[in-house]
Amino acid sequence: MQQPFDTLVPDAATQLQTANPADWPVAAGWQPLVDGFFASAGGQQLLAFLQARLDAGAAIFPPQPLRALELTPPEAVRVVILGQDPYHGRGQAEGLAFSVASGVRLPPSLRNIFKEMQRDLGTPIPAFPVPGGSLTNWATHGVLLLNTCLTVEEGQAASHSKRGWEALTDAVIRHVAEGPHPVVFMLWGSHAQSKQAWIPTDRGHLVLTSNHPSPLSALRPPVPFIGNGHFGQARAFREARGVNGALGSA
Numbered sequence: 001m002q003q004p005f006d007t008l009v010p011d012a013a014t015q016l017q018t019a020n021p022a023d024w025p026v027a028a029g030w031q032p033l034v035d036g037f038f039a040s041a042g043g044q045q046l047l048a049f050l051q052a053r054l055d056a057g058a059a060i061f062p063p064q065p066l067r068a069l070e071l072t073p074p075e076a077v078r079v080v081i082l083g084q085d086p087y088h089g090r091g092q093a094e095g096l097a098f099s100v101a102s103g104v105r106l107p108p109s110l111r112n113i114f115k116e117m118q119r120d121l122g123t124p125i126p127a128f129p130v131p132g133g134s135l136t137n138w139a140t141h142g143v144l145l146l147n148t149c150l151t152v153e154e155g156q157a158a159s160h161s162k163r164g165w166e167a168l169t170d171a172v173i174r175h176v177a178e179g180p181h182p183v184v185f186m187l188w189g190s191h192a193q194s195k196q197a198w199i200p201t202d203r204g205h206l207v208l209t210s211n212h213p214s215p216l217s218a219l220r221p222p223v224p225f226i227g228n229g230h231f232g233q234a235r236a237f238r239e240a241r242g243v244n245g246a247l248g249s250a
Helices: 028-039 041-055 067-071 108-121 165-177 190-198 230-240
Strands: 079-083 143-147 184-188 206-210
Touching (some): 028 041, 041 165, 067 143, 079 190, 108 230, 143 165, 165 190, 190 206, 206 230
Parallel strands (some): 079 184
16 A cells, blocks of 8 residues: 655655755746845745744745745746645645645645646646656746745645745746746636736736636636636747747646
8 A cells, every 4th residue: 555655755855944045945047036035124034934933843844945946947937837835734845836746646736737737738647656746847847836925834724824925926926027038827816816916918928817726616617727728828829939848748
């Protein structure tokens, strides 16, 4: 029988060990933005909060909060998929929105993402226990998988919301949206769609909106996630610009 993921991987590999951003690598193009944030009053308050929670023995996920910025340099971003905060189950979060570590059973939202890809593009759904829930291949091929809050405590969804991460992720969205080339923004659910204010309307971006892929909303109006056709639209947009990518091949 397949053992639970958290019995196979030591705690150090699944949770945050330090509140020092020097231990959280990012691609060189993001470094000035990240350094500026952590030097600010808001960034310092966030680090103090994280350190206090670590000192109190809290289990904080993921082990590398800035992994999306490590794997997808700003100059490489062609698609942005926004999530809310990391998965709060042990062994799930790997620092990329909606992605889970290889070998972890697919969470419901990620399964619905794969269902829509199968419907829209014909891409097979990965079957557990075959490792298939990690989206690192997307991240290394231009898909910025960004949660708007980058840490969470075990079993407590949104526990680090409004502690400061949002200022950094807003800055990341603005930086991408003000960049030199058009980008696809996939905004699923009201929380992600609230970030649309940071996306200029005169840069040629493709902004796609629908309900969140959560089972609670994936099939409901006004715009169900299942059937939204976003993956096909994103692929057509990218191919029209001569840009290939990993969507549909993770």
